[in-house]
Amino acid sequence: MSYKVTLLPSQQQFEVSEGQTILEAALQCGVQIPSRCKVGVCTTCLCKKSQGDVHYQLEPMLTQKEQEQGWIFPCLAYAKSHLILILDE
Template sequence: MYAVHLMPAGTQFTVSGHQTLLQGALDAGVPFPNRCQIGACASCLCRLVEGEVRYHLEPMLTEQEKQQGWIFACQAIPCSDLVVSFEESDDY
């Protein structure tokens, strides 16, 4: 189990290493933007401020988006504790 801190609200929940970030949030009752849950709509796009994730299938992100830390929560599987944000800035 990995701890996830959702900024800037400071909401915390846990996710197993076998489920996506989005599924962990929904299982914990955390409101998390989503729609298609397959990485096509970008509703769950968020920034990985700290930590590491992996994907079964690499999402369609530009190199610039990857460098900025954007991830698809519906496809991202945690490999460590995470800090994620829906905001552009990571000044926490």
């Protein structure tokens, strides 16, 4: 199963397959999401989820409030549905 990810405001889209992090899928499709460490430490890839659901194998270093506000780490997040992500907030 795969899900469509849309990045705002650029409207870029790519598919993420089961077992791929959102960042891995983006890079494989040639879509640039700012990243550095790829393990959720540097916060470079931090973005806001506008729509959709994600899950993590390892819980990210985000507070409950940050998660409720929609913040995610694409380097650690796996899609559970189609997603809309905001990169420039």
